[in-house]
Amino acid sequence: MRPARVLPQAQLFVCTNSRAASDPLTSGCGATGPAVFDAARALVNAQGRLRTHWVTRTGCLGQCPRTGCAVALWPSGEQWIEADTNDVAAMVARLCLTAPNRGEP
Numbered sequence: 001m002r003p004a005r006v007l008p009q010a011q012l013f014v015c016t017n018s019r020a021a022s023d024p025l026t027s028g029c030g031a032t033g034p035a036v037f038d039a040a041r042a043l044v045n046a047q048g049r050l051r052t053h054w055v056t057r058t059g060c061l062g063q064c065p066r067t068g069c070a071v072a073l074w075p076s077g078e079q080w081i082e083a084d085t086n087d088v089a090a091m092v093a094r095l096c097l098t099a100p101n102r103g104e105p
């Protein structure tokens with residue numbers, strides 16, 4: 001392994017994991033996550049920050065909320081549950097606020 005050459009200043013991970021109806025770990029992530037991901041990415045793109053502030057689909061974050069989805073923020077380590085598209089503006093604001101200053105654009 002070797003260090004990645006391209007790193008974001010901050011990264012939002014949106015769980016889009018779908019579970020089978022028979023799975024005892026029922027989760028809303030598969031139903032809600034894709035719309036949250038699309039809205040968050042569109043908002044970051046509208047701000048012209050996609051190159052430095054990444055929005056990424058991810059699998060299970062271990063939170064598995066029954067409604068909404070789970071979202072994690074790096075590097076702050078915050079995680080949210082029961083998130084939906086109404087929360088995207090607040091999450092993107094946190095994404096942009098928590099970015100460390102690495103002296104990059």
Ligand code: FES
Nearest residue numbers: 015029060061064
């Ligand atoms: S399925 Fe989304 S956190 Fe577990």
